Amino acid sequence: MFDQNELQFEMVQLLDENGNGDEQELASFSDEFLVTLYRWMRKARVIDERLLKMQRQGRIGTYAPFSGQEAAQIGSVMALRKDDWIFPSYREIAACLVHGLPLAQIFQYVRGRVIGKRMPDDLNIFPIQIIIGAQTLHATGCAWATKLKGETQVSVCYFGDGATSEGDFHEALNFAAVYRVPVIFFCQNNHYAISVPVHKQTASRTIAQKALAYGMKGVLVDGNDALAVYKTMKQAVEAARNGEGPMLIEALTYRLGPHTTADDPTKYRNAEEVEQWKRKKDPLHRLRVLLEKRGLWTEAQEEAWVAQVNEEVTAAYEEATANETGSLVDIFDYVYGKPSKLLQEQQQEVARRKQRKEVK
Secondary structure: OOOHHHOOOOOEOOOOOOOOOOHHHHOOOOHHHHHHHHHHHHHHHHHHHHHHHHHHOOOOOOOOOOOOOHHHHHHHHOOOOOOOEEEOEOOOHHHHHHOOOOHHHHHHHHOOOHHHHOOOOOOOEOOOEOOOOHHHHHHHHHHHHHHHOOOOOOEEEEEEHHHHHOHHHHHHHHHHHHHOOOEEEEEEEOOEEOOEEHHHOOOOOOOOOHHHHHOOEEEEEEOOOHHHHHHHHHHHHHHHHOOOOOEEEEEEOOOOOOOOOOOOHHHOOOHHHHHHHHHHOOHHHHHHHHHHHOOOOOHHHHHHHHHHHHHHHHHHHHHHHHOOOOOHHHHHHHOOOOOOHHHHHHHHHHHHHHHOOOOO
16 A cells, blocks of 8 residues: 655755755855846846836736745756746746846736737747646647757746646646656745645645656755755756656745735735745845855845846836837737638738727
């Protein structure tokens, strides 16, 4: 008889909540890398806070904040090559920025502009996925194509703990393991699928252990420890690139804000729980403590960096909104590379209705 209680899962952690860790491990990270990592994480926090305020001001649409998850996103994507593929959901804004997506395009996306969904041709980022878990299949398909073509890119699929309750997730893992395709399934377990706590949606002790049922490796990592996330992802990517097949990584983290600006988290979690994560486990705090110990970061640098990022955000917003165009007619241009006859007929009908001012 199999008993999951016999499974032993240790969580990978290099840096604890007070910025301490194994000195030999920490010495393997250069000063330049640590500063770059922290600057990205601080930048992401500023951007997220500004976007949340803008939504409340009515300047952007519904928004899914990611504060608290910077280490998981940025630590993982920094372990990739620029030609590796990433498959984000609506919460992976930080990962997309680090992989090269311009901030101005983020504003196009959150303002609901059609062009905001179209990724630049020179970036290996799939369009941001709204349907829960659907991108797991897309990533598996891309990785399989890469393998068949003899290419060396790895595909990384981002999703939350709620997506692991979807059928797509299980189909994707099964297929990926059977065909040993180079894909990393990166789950950010932020404890809540909208308002449902993780213990009410799965009976498994961890999400990482689900990998075993499909015949692939599973790793549980402290998702608020950017260095542990980076090291774990680096190992997973190298293994996938070397033909060792897929891996499931569970990054244990916490969403500090609401699921989206459409919900009220005070209805489903208590303030004490949130405060515990803010005060003790904030991913930015522990990395900043390490930088300060090494003499690499000061309060003055912090203030200057935040001011610079705020200026970048303002400039990007102005760029994105300077010449906004587009209408319902344009949507048809973004469905297929070569539109079908039926699609063309639909577009012409919408254009006629637009002329009659029945649509915008």
